[in-house]
Amino acid sequence: MPNPLANKRIILGVTGSIAAYKAAEIASHLTQTGAFVDVILTESATKFITPLTFQSVTGRKAYVEADLWGGEGHVTHVGLGRAAELLVIAPASANTISRLAHGFGDNLLTLTALASHCPLLLAPAMDAGMFEHPATQASVKLLKDRGAVFIGPAEGHLASGLVGPGRMVSPAEVIAAARWALSRKGPLAGKKVVVTAGGTQEPIDPVRLVTNRSSGKQGYAVAWAAQDAGADVTLITTVNLPAPCFAKIIAVQTADQMHREVKKATADADLLVMAAAVADFRPARAATDKIKKEKGLPEIEMEPTIDILQSIGEEREKHGWPKRVVGFAAESRDLLDNAAAKLQRKRLDMIVANDISRPDAGFEVDTNRVTFLFPDGTAIPLPKISKEEVAEAVIDRTLVWFKNS
Numbered sequence: 001m002p003n004p005l006a007n008k009r010i011i012l013g014v015t016g017s018i019a020a021y022k023a024a025e026i027a028s029h030l031t032q033t034g035a036f037v038d039v040i041l042t043e044s045a046t047k048f049i050t051p052l053t054f055q056s057v058t059g060r061k062a063y064v065e066a067d068l069w070g071g072e073g074h075v076t077h078v079g080l081g082r083a084a085e086l087l088v089i090a091p092a093s094a095n096t097i098s099r100l101a102h103g104f105g106d107n108l109l110t111l112t113a114l115a116s117h118c119p120l121l122l123a124p125a126m127d128a129g130m131f132e133h134p135a136t137q138a139s140v141k142l143l144k145d146r147g148a149v150f151i152g153p154a155e156g157h158l159a160s161g162l163v164g165p166g167r168m169v170s171p172a173e174v175i176a177a178a179r180w181a182l183s184r185k186g187p188l189a190g191k192k193v194v195v196t197a198g199g200t201q202e203p204i205d206p207v208r209l210v211t212n213r214s215s216g217k218q219g220y221a222v223a224w225a226a227q228d229a230g231a232d233v234t235l236i237t238t239v240n241l242p243a244p245c246f247a248k249i250i251a252v253q254t255a256d257q258m259h260r261e262v263k264k265a266t267a268d269a270d271l272l273v274m275a276a277a278v279a280d281f282r283p284a285r286a287a288t289d290k291i292k293k294e295k296g297l298p299e300i301e302m303e304p305t306i307d308i309l310q311s312i313g314e315e316r317e318k319h320g321w322p323k324r325v326v327g328f329a330a331e332s333r334d335l336l337d338n339a340a341a342k343l344q345r346k347r348l349d350m351i352v353a354n355d356i357s358r359p360d361a362g363f364e365v366d367t368n369r370v371t372f373l374f375p376d377g378t379a380i381p382l383p384k385i386s387k388e389e390v391a392e393a394v395i396d397r398t399l400v401w402f403k404n405s
Contacts (some may be wrong), residue, residue, distance in 0.1 A: 004182040004228050005175075006034035011080060011116070013089035013109045014054075015096045016044025018159045019125040019168035023090055024049065026171045028057040030178065038080055039063065040109045042096065068108045077108055081115030086182055089113075091125030091168045094136050100148075101139035119181045120148040125168035127160045151177040151245070176245035179228065186230025187399050191270040193231040194322065195223040196262060196308075198238030200255045202282035204300060205291045213363035214277035216241055218328070218354075221391035222273050223247060229395050234265045238276070255279055255305035262308055263315065269322040271398055272312060275352075277330060277363075279305050313347040324401050326394060330354045330362060336371060336379065343373050350374055350397060352390070360384060372397060 010030055014023045023039075030037045039054040039062040051062035067076050081087075089096060089109070096109065100120075105111040113120065122143070124131055131137075131153055140150060152169035197219020199212040216239035223235045224244050233247040236258060243249050250265070252258045255278050266272050284301040291298050309327050316322060327348045329339035339353035353371040356362030361369040361384060368390045372380040382393060 002228075003033055004179055004186070005030060007036070008085045008182055009036045009038070009083050010178065011084045011087045011112060012037055012039045012054075013087065013092075013096070013113070014039060014041045014045040014049065015089065015091055015093040015109070016042055016047060017091035017093050017125040017168070018048060019091040020045050020048040022168055022171050022174075024053050024057055026088070026090055026174050027054050029171065029175050031058045033175075036060070038084075040080070040112060041065075042107055042109055044093075063108060065108055068111070077111035078115045081112045082117070084112075084116050084118045086119050086121065086178060087113060087116050088121045088123075088174065088178055090121075090123035090174050092122040094124075094126045094130045094133075097122065097124065097136060097143065098139045101142040119184075121174075121177055121181050122148060122150050123168050123174050123177075124150065124153045124166070126153070126166050127158050128162035128164040128166055131166050132164075149177065149181060172242065173245065176242070180245045183228050183230050186228065188226065188270075188395075188402060189230035191231045191402060192234070192268065193223075193226040193271045193273065194234045194236065194262065194265045194269045195219055195226060195273045196236045196258060196276035197223070197241075199277040200238055200258055200279045200305070201253045202255065202279050202305065203286040204283050205287035205289065207290050210279055210282060212277050212279060215239065215364050216276075217366065218368065218387045218390065219273075219275035221387045222275050222394055225388070225391040225395040226271075226273070228392075229399070231271075234269075236261045236265065236276070255282065255308065259306050259308045259311060262312060266312060266315075266322040267319075270402065271324045271326070272322040273326045273394065274309055274312075275328050277328075278308055281305060307346075309346040309348070317347070324349045324398060326398065327351045328354055330356045332357045336373070339371070339373055343375065348375075349401070350394075352394060 027037050037058045041064050043065045054062035099110050105114045153165050154167040154169050155165045156167040158166050198216035199214030202210040220241045223233050227233045227244040235247050236250045250261050281302040282305050284303040325348050329342050331338045335353050335355050339351050343351040351373045355369045369384050370382050
């Protein structure tokens with residue numbers, strides 16, 4: 001699936017706020033992803049940042065209040081609004097939120113909003129107490145009831161020197177929310193996808209643990225690709241990386257914890273992609289205190305961890321959920337034989353055989369060399385590609401399963 005921002009017409013509304021400088025980064029990144037970004041600045045926004053800044057990063061005209069008048073300006077808002085596929089207002093001031101909620105069309109931005117028929121995404125930015133004021137909250141509720149999506153505000157230090165809710169979220173969070181908003185009608189819309197990521201960690205004592213080299217990058221990439229296809233994503237992870245906006249994130253550490261959360265999350269899931277690297281063994285008994293070197297070489301008895309895929313496969317045979325399961329097999333030798341055996345043993349719909357014998361694939365790098373294997377013996381090798389491209393290929397293969405469901 002291509003990035004849902006590519007080739008989309010997006011209006012970025014910028015209102016009067018000290019956070020207006022963040023909008024330039026948003027406009028730049030959206031443009032770099034292939035979106036066509038038309039920026040509209042309110043009169044007060046131009047006190048904080050110039051139209052030239054946005055024209056420089058988007059390569060397109062930035063609109064100001066004067067563009068509402070003269071020439072064909074009286075229909076500028078109609079043309080912009082009707083062509084837009086997403087309207088993002090970041091930062092969104094208390095004044096603009098109130099005007100949008102009550103249908104005021106007294107400047108180019110609010111008129112364009114009234115003329116648009118696309119999703120509306122707002123990133124509020126205002127000083128302490130303003131967002132929590134009953135009038136602002138009433139306006140927020142009105143807009144949410146009409147389908148508008150709010151991201152933030154965050155808590156932190158504000159321009160007044162006070163601390164509280166009112167900071168605009170980061171540009172990266174706004175861009176992630178825009179990506180989410182434009183993916184809602186994708187081919188996996190309405191499907192629940194559960195993804196696992198990272199390497200599990202089994203404690204030896206309060207300081208040491210048994211783990212592996214998994215970075216979690218591949219699992220997170222799959223979560224992003226699933227959301228880009230329109231899915232509702234639950235990500236069960238042992239690591240903390242930038243995650244898809246509005247995905248349900250569940251943090252775990254051990255194999256037992258991951259198994260418990262996967263079992264709950266997949267009880268009504270359409271797809272499980274088990275990209276996590278789960279430890280095969282753990283200490284039979286974790287020490288309650290740090291093991292001291294002075295006491296000599298410790299004897300650590302190991303025992304197998306639970307086989308999560310095997311357990312989920314048994315649940316699936318009983319209850320029919322999750323509908324489809326994709327596994328990963330990281331192997332340093334006999335890649336296809338070992339992966340094919342795992343595919344059959346655990347009754348998977350597909351397995352991604354991951355060659356970790358090369359330095360440019362597998363753990364702690366941004367690329368992978370994989371082969372897709374299927375129960376009928378079909379094997380689809382892929383060249384060395386980025387983990388994002390691997391993730392897109394995984395999700396593309398699953399679309400066939402859900403095409404007519």
